[in-house]
Amino acid sequence: LMEANDKKIRIAIDAMGGDYAPQEIVQGAVEAAKKDNNLELILVGPFDILEKELAKYDISGLPIHRAHADDFIREEENPALAVYRKPNSSIVVATKMVRAGRADGLLGATATGSLVTSAMQFLGMLDGIERPVLGAVLSLIAPTTVTLDLGVNMDCKPRHLLNFAIIGTVYARVLLGVPEPKVALLNIGKEGVKGNQLIRETYPLLEKSGLNFIGNVEGHEILSRKANVIVCDGFVGNPIFKFSESVGNIIDNYIKSKFKDDPEVSCLLGDKLEDLIGLLALPDVVGGGILWGVDGVVAKAHGNSRAPMVTKRLGQTKMAIERDVVGCLKAELSRIRKNVNL
Amino acid sequence: LMEANDKKIRIAIDAMGGDYAPQEIVQGAVEAAKKDNNLELILVGPFDILEKELAKYDISGLPIHRAHADDFIREEENPALAVYRKPNSSIVVATKMVRAGRADGLLGATATGSLVTSAMQFLGMLDGIERPVLGAVLSLIAPTTVTLDLGVNMDCKPRHLLNFAIIGTVYARVLLGVPEPKVALLNIGKEGVKGNQLIRETYPLLEKSGLNFIGNVEGHEILSRKANVIVCDGFVGNPIFKFSESVGNIIDNYIKSKFKDDPEVSCLLGDKLEDLIGLLALPDVVGGGILWGVDGVVAKAHGNSRAPMVTKRLGQTKMAIERDVVGCLKAELSRIRKNVNL
Numbered sequence: 284l285m286e287a288n289d290k291k292i293r294i295a296i297d298a299m300g301g302d303y304a305p306q307e308i309v310q311g312a313v314e315a316a317k318k319d320n321n322l323e324l325i326l327v328g329p330f331d332i333l334e335k336e337l338a339k340y341d342i343s344g345l346p347i348h349r350a351h352a353d354d355f356i357r358e359e360e361n362p363a364l365a366v367y368r369k370p371n372s373s374i375v376v377a378t379k380m381v382r383a384g385r386a387d388g389l390l391g392a393t394a395t396g397s398l399v400t401s402a403m404q405f406l407g408m409l410d411g412i413e414r415p416v417l418g419a420v421l422s423l424i425a426p427t428t429v430t431l432d433l434g435v436n437m438d439c440k441p442r443h444l445l446n447f448a449i450i451g452t453v454y455a456r457v458l459l460g461v462p463e464p465k466v467a468l469l470n471i472g473k474e475g476v477k478g479n480q481l482i483r484e485t486y487p488l489l490e491k492s493g494l495n496f497i498g499n500v501e502g503h504e505i506l507s508r509k510a511n512v513i514v515c516d517g518f519v520g521n522p523i524f525k526f527s528e529s530v531g532n533i534i535d536n537y538i539k540s541k542f543k544d545d546p547e548v549s550c551l552l553g554d555k556l557e558d559l560i561g562l563l564a565l566p567d568v569v570g571g572g573i574l575w576g577v578d579g580v581v582a583k584a585h586g587n588s589r590a591p592m593v594t595k596r597l598g599q600t601k602m603a604i605e606r607d608v609v610g611c612l613k614a615e616l617s618r619i620r621k622n623v624n625l
Numbered sequence: 626l627m628e629a630n631d632k633k634i635r636i637a638i639d640a641m642g643g644d645y646a647p648q649e650i651v652q653g654a655v656e657a658a659k660k661d662n663n664l665e666l667i668l669v670g671p672f673d674i675l676e677k678e679l680a681k682y683d684i685s686g687l688p689i690h691r692a693h694a695d696d697f698i699r700e701e702e703n704p705a706l707a708v709y710r711k712p713n714s715s716i717v718v719a720t721k722m723v724r725a726g727r728a729d730g731l732l733g734a735t736a737t738g739s740l741v742t743s744a745m746q747f748l749g750m751l752d753g754i755e756r757p758v759l760g761a762v763l764s765l766i767a768p769t770t771v772t773l774d775l776g777v778n779m780d781c782k783p784r785h786l787l788n789f790a791i792i793g794t795v796y797a798r799v800l801l802g803v804p805e806p807k808v809a810l811l812n813i814g815k816e817g818v819k820g821n822q823l824i825r826e827t828y829p830l831l832e833k834s835g836l837n838f839i840g841n842v843e844g845h846e847i848l849s850r851k852a853n854v855i856v857c858d859g860f861v862g863n864p865i866f867k868f869s870e871s872v873g874n875i876i877d878n879y880i881k882s883k884f885k886d887d888p889e890v891s892c893l894l895g896d897k898l899e900d901l902i903g904l905l906a907l908p909d910v911v912g913g914g915i916l917w918g919v920d921g922v923v924a925k926a927h928g929n930s931r932a933p934m935v936t937k938r939l940g941q942t943k944m945a946i947e948r949d950v951v952g953c954l955k956a957e958l959s960r961i962r963k964n965v966n967l
Binding site: 437515521522523524 | 776860880897
């Protein structure tokens, strides 16, 4: 009755990464395998720890495997250096499984520094991209707008922002369903001459890139749907991303404390309040955690992810693999290379 | 019955600056003079235009004066260059009145570039500050937190961020009533070693400055009340400021469209909804428009200000004059100069 194994999407999971590892990571994986029988999951970590966690669930018949890793990276370690110091750590073993073709992709709630370093070291970067990039849809107010980079890259050069524009174009096209994504630079004014030196130098590069570049957007236009791809240095994108998330949480808490306690109000407004909260909550959009630019699908879950989030991220990682985000990005890079040096 | 004239606060107003100049500017000034009999207002612009606008109101007995300026700067001009090209423009004439001691301060809904250039040129900068700085309280969620710079300064050096920290300290102490303002750097992580090159170089400078420096805050902590002064490059502060304002507007519109049309809902929730909107609306906090660092009180109203906003800004400009923001900043600069070079 089962489909043949070779049609399944195989995802390696760093079972030891994240604030609630291994318990919530393993639980989330078990739930995902139960829900989606096209997933094949490989939990990576010390065998004994994995065995103890898996013993909590009935996984008979589920395609959940274990891959042994002697060691793992602890919270107090330098996340990047630890990757070099611990070749048998769970994140390194998981990354090498992707490189060896034993997994189609990787998910970790691992510290960003460790995930990025391991991916760069063992999968390598795509030709023309220097460092991995993280992007996200900030709000359902603008559900087809991705903002990037969100904090991996800082002190950027114009070529890095060009990278973000290319990656964002593929992100919006492949994962958000926008055929011709409109690309904009985040700036402090409308005109191309405004902004800091980085933006002024990037502007002409985007103009000749062959991307669908529409010019500058300002902060108040991030959620206006004018652009599908909003390009900025990670040092700008990171606080906007976190600020946006915090405003959503503040409104959520405010509404819970002021409205929901009142049964009359709650009954009258139920759905509308949920809609308002939903608009501002960080959306669980496909690809939110993809580490773009490395030669393989590497997905990051938030360090504080609990089981349901792990399950959700596994579904999203699977979709990124199915839609071949890496292949699509390679194709876009070679298309853009005809117009500008990468 | 009137107080002696010399006790009044005299504010020069660029009657020709702003999207709705001169009509709404003049109207806002007339309203302010009616409300507050300690204000003395000097409208600056072409006499005939001012006369025509003032003829609409009964200003008999009100301390509203006119100062003639032949010319004014048009929207399509380069805002900075126009200041040099038009020595008889309303903003230049108004600024020179402050320099000459004929006004205690200046308010303009003038383009930022023109206001900044005119202030730098004719009032000069305080010793140790290179360029003017704009700060604001972003939300009543954190009513004693000022974020700066908001867009005047970009490609900053560490000494500029030190300037913002000093100015923010005076802002929070004098205008927000915080005795010992806590100063933080906006960064992408908690630790001092994180961030871009600018932040890493600024961190030790703030540590030895003698300011009440508490380290880094991240984007989601801007509204957490951890810090009273949040320091960032204008290229980071500007999109956060505008993004924050846009989220407030989006929620305002959403609530208006979804809740207020329903009389039952509106009746039940009235005040609570207003509170929610108010939390996220850009607060009209004292000093929101002060151009810090120039040797005189120069206040900026938003270009799209209508009469009630002009009236409000005049009250705030008056308070900044009364509380001697420029004198307080000079004192703080000389205190900090004992610890670090400015």
